[in-house]
Amino acid sequence: MSLINTVPDMALTARVDDLLNWTRKSSVWYMMFGLACCAIEMMQTGGPRADLERFGMAPRATPRVSDVIIVSGTLTLKMALRTKLLYDQMPDPKYVVSMGSCANCGGLFQLAYSVCDGVDKVIPVDVYVPGCPPRPEALTEGLVKLQQKIQQEKWLVRKTDPVGVRA
Amino acid sequence: MEAASIHARLRERFGDAVGDLTGSGRTVGATVEPARIAEVAAWLRREPALLFDCLSTLAGVDYPKRSVIQVVYVLYSYRLRHWLTLRVDAPRDDPRVPTVTGVWSAADWQEREAFDLLGVQFEGHPDLRRILMPEDWPGHPLRKDFVEPQEYHGISTSRESLLKA
């Protein structure tokens, strides 16, 4: 005898994937990787007006406990080596949000000799948020898109390889 | 004190090592022979009528047409509220200038920056090494003939534009 849908006021049925993903996307902790100007806007997004905590996103200082690294600001070549190290220190499953023009493609600092043109040269990126700097609303939309991406992940099926690094 | 009188006293003390008065505003000053700059700086700091206690800026400027790298010292006195600028011309292929770290501690990091970005060797500096660029960076970036490296530690320094014309 099956219990499914026999006692609707006591038991809910759902797919395992949906349930797991819903719990995971509602508690995405981001590592404070504020490099430059976008870091200020990231702080403002975490502030009282455009609150990120209502999505369950808390700022963490160390990569060991964070789910997503929000690369906010210009990545210099000197810093790019350390960024790879920090990304490797994050435990799986991990995501990368590239915030702002400089992290997306070098931004207005493509003319510079010491800037790495885009963080996707060192680590694979899941969401690109454009702007210089992006408004809190834009960053929030980017993180909501990340939540939608997390919602669609499949756990009971073998996972495909992540997006390759464009060096 | 007026810049002209400061310059006159400087000329009186150091003779031909000090050039003519040039510039305007806060950059009014004179050129100084590279070998004597530390002496001149120390005297300017100690002399009771001058008392230049602040090295406001130390900047290196590359003049490839004249084949010099000029190190500019903008000096200010908090006590007596006057300005003076000293300019030192060092030959471009081997720029060597005595350090003034002994006179103003602010010169320490400013000279390291001039070394890092322009290649000026400051003789007598306690710790002359790169400050802004990575330790293994080739070349001195602010020189006019600097060529950007194609890649650094496996990361390429160019990105193809998505805006195809």
Added chain:
Amino acid sequence: MGLAGFEVEVQRRVAGGGVVTEDMTLSMGPQHPSTHGVLRFVVRADGEVMKEAIPDIGYLHRSIEKIAEKVGWHGFIPYTDRVDYVAAMFCNHGWARAAETLGGVEVPKRGEYCRVIADELCRIHSHLLGVGSMAMDIGAFTPFTHAIREREYLNDLFEELCGARLTFHYMRIGGVGWDLPPGWSDKVLHFLDRFEPIVEEYDRLISYNKIFVERLANVAIISPQDAVDYNLVGPNLRGSGVSYDVRRDDPYSVYPELEFDVPVGRGEVGTLGDCFDRYIVRMREMQQSCRILRQCLRQIPDGPVIAKVPRNFKPPAGDCYVRVESARGDMGWYVVSDGTAFPHRCKIRTGSFAAISMIPLVSRNLMIADLVAVIASFDLVAPEIDR
């Protein structure tokens, strides 16, 4: 990577009871939870007490000075915002004044007043972040959220004025980009009416809080002689007792027509020149900025806001040195022109560069937690240091 270039001697000592101890060498940064940007310190410590802390900078060196030589006089203004993004108006102002000094351009009176209004609002903007992140570094998270909340009101004002919340690109060579929008002055006055009691609320909340005072009093005392010798500027210099402010002592723009006090540290809870003095100078400066803003909004004349400057601006060959009193102190712009449409050299001397060079001096025999308080009290931002 690693500790290349930092050969520090590890000292082994035999402590009491025959126990052999060794100093540990830590690398603090470049990623760390403080908000001051990517800075790294190599700390040699005996347990909690530091023997020395050597700063390692350059992680945000974006070659802004070289870019000036590539993009031209007008095109460089957005890059100046990024020199100090927390107080971007001052950087715009410095560059615009340098170009105007070289080119002999005179800014109309209304333009000067708009500049001062933008500057002083930006000073409040920057000090709020400085003070809020100082409190957060000490451990109190709430004042930071208060500061962020106030900054949101300022962001609204700036957005109405020039369209941007952080990197303003408001000033142009010859004046400012846009006139004050209609009704904006009333909004600023409304904000000031709301903000002045908030500073007092801050004082009640955090300034004289016993834990805050204990963390900051008598930590990293800098004497006035050392401060001048190391070229410390701004609130850091005034916190050590040297009463010098570029707006009053070497004035520019319309500051001679305005009345304001210059707060100086007095060693009220500890010794003169400690971290608390530098903090309290910033709090009082915010109050003085409110005073300046009210005067400006009353006295501002009518007229154009920008002078006629050709698009192909070519100032005559020469050099100049221009200072503005930024939130982090006197920012010096040494600009060389060779008569073409592109600057020959632009050197920016910032307050944070000198302040961080003092860290090896002041951090002897401090605890690691005090190093965080010292960094916060200097109000360092990485882009000013690295440019």
